[in-house]
Amino acid sequence: xxxxxxxxxxxxxxxxxxxxxxxxxxxxxxxxxxxxxxxxxxxxxxxxxxxxxxxxxxxxxxxxxxxxxxxxxxxxxxxxxxxxxxxxxxxxxxxxxxxxxxxxxxxxxxxxxxxxxxxxxxxxxxxxxxxxxxxxxxxxxxxxxxxxxxxxxxxxxxxxxxxxxxxxxxxxxxxxxxxxxxxxxxxxxxxxxxxxxxxxxxxxxxxxxxxxxxxxxxxxxxxxxxxxxxxxxxxxxxxxxxxxxxxxxxxxxxxxxxxxxxxxxx
Numbered sequence: 001x002x003x004x005x006x007x008x009x010x011x012x013x014x015x016x017x018x019x020x021x022x023x024x025x026x027x028x029x030x031x032x033x034x035x036x037x038x039x040x041x042x043x044x045x046x047x048x049x050x051x052x053x054x055x056x057x058x059x060x061x062x063x064x065x066x067x068x069x070x071x072x073x074x075x076x077x078x079x080x081x082x083x084x085x086x087x088x089x090x091x092x093x094x095x096x097x098x099x100x101x102x103x104x105x106x107x108x109x110x111x112x113x114x115x116x117x118x119x120x121x122x123x124x125x126x127x128x129x130x131x132x133x134x135x136x137x138x139x140x141x142x143x144x145x146x147x148x149x150x151x152x153x154x155x156x157x158x159x160x161x162x163x164x165x166x167x168x169x170x171x172x173x174x175x176x177x178x179x180x181x182x183x184x185x186x187x188x189x190x191x192x193x194x195x196x197x198x199x200x201x202x203x204x205x206x207x208x209x210x211x212x213x214x215x216x217x218x219x220x221x222x223x224x225x226x227x228x229x230x231x232x233x234x235x236x237x238x239x240x241x242x243x244x245x246x247x248x249x250x251x252x253x254x255x256x257x258x259x260x261x262x263x264x265x266x
Contacts, residue, residue, distance in 0.1 A: 001032075007054050008037040009047070009063040009074070017064045017088045019122050026129055033059075041065070044073045051077040051085075060084035066093075120166040128163035131170035132156055134181075139170035141187040145260060147171040148184070148238065149195035150230040151221075152205045154248050154256070158195070161257050167264070176233040184241070193260055194238035194245035199227050201249045 006025070008017045014037050021035050038050055047070065054061055061083060065071045071090055078085035131139025133156065140146050144167050147155045155171035162169045172184065184192070197205075206222040220226045238245050244263065248256055 002057050004033050004057055005036045005054070005059040006033060007050055007059055007061045008035055009041055009050060009061055009065065010037075010039055011041045011065050011067055011070055012039065014039045014064065015118075015122065017062045019125070020088055021062050023125065023129070041070065044070070047073050048077055051081050051083055054078075054083045055081040060086065062086045062088055064089040117166060121164060124163040124166050124168050125160070127168045127170075128159045132159060134170075134172040137181040137183040140172060140181065140183040141190075143168050143170035143190055145169045145264065146184070146190055146192045147195055148174055148180075148192065148234070148241075148243075150174055150197075150202070150227075150234050152202060152209060153195040153197050154253060155195060157253050158256055158260075161253050162260065165257070165261065167261070174230070174234040174237055176229060180237060191260070191264055192241055192243040193263075194234065194241075194243050195248050195256075196231060196234065196238075196245055197247065198249040199224065199231060202227050202231070 006021045008014050008021055010017055018035060018037055025033065025035070038046070041047060041050075051061065051074070053059075061074070061078060063071075063074055063085060065074060065087075066089070071087065074085055075087075077083075127139070127143070130136065131143065145162060147158060147169060148171070149155055151173055155173070159169040159171050172180065174180065203222060203224060206227070207217055210217055210219055210222050235245075246256055246259060
């Protein structure tokens with residue numbers, strides 16, 4: 001079987017397109033698709049060779065090309081070969097031009113030069129994915145922020161949002177049948193935040209989740225008794241840790257994140 005790739009192409013380093021490609025791969029169970037990066041592209045011939053290879057292997061391309069002539073050549077070549085090519089940066093740059101009337105410098109790599117904040121964000125995003133949903137308890141010690149709460153209290157989307165601010169976040173689901181790992185009690189300098197929700201609202205969210213999964217609404221996961229049991233247990237864990245608690249009922253992710261960032265900056 002021919003090896004298939006996501007070809008990452010850039011006239012700079014290609015870190016942005018590769019980060020997006022990696023984040024995409026994590027959403028799929030397939031381990032067969034690999035990433036192949038081509039950096040510092042300068043000529044149409046280089047692009048033509050990559051597109052031809054992508055066509056031959058049945059792959060697609062993710063690209064960040066600042067130079068407009070290279071972007072146009074990528075579009076033309078990929079269309080000619082029937083290869084899907086995703087312009088990661090182009091639509092955002094065009095939106096900036098259309099909205100603010102300014103034009104890009106067209107200098108490859110300028111966005112990343114001496115940009116420590118950019119690297120911090122990428123590192124934080126990878127951290128959030130690695131230590132999501134209590135997958136590895138070591139993240140609870142290494143994180144800047146640890147989010148705890150019962151299922152469906154927005155732990156994962158909040159982790160992702162904060163990671164885009166360059167904050168390393170781990171999250172842990174709380175269930176009465178599972179004792180929190182010892183790592184939750186270890187490590188100074190972290191901010192542990194409990195997330196809770198009004199039981200009626202949580203019931204509604206979990207019922208919709210069951211419907212989406214094609215499971216019966218009568219499942220224990222969405223029963224009022226089970227939800228109250230979980231919330232009571234989570235409250236006891238949070239009280240034992242003496243951590244701040246946020247009721248996320250009808251609260252936007254951005255608002256919750258704002259509260260947490262204020263606490264971090266105190």
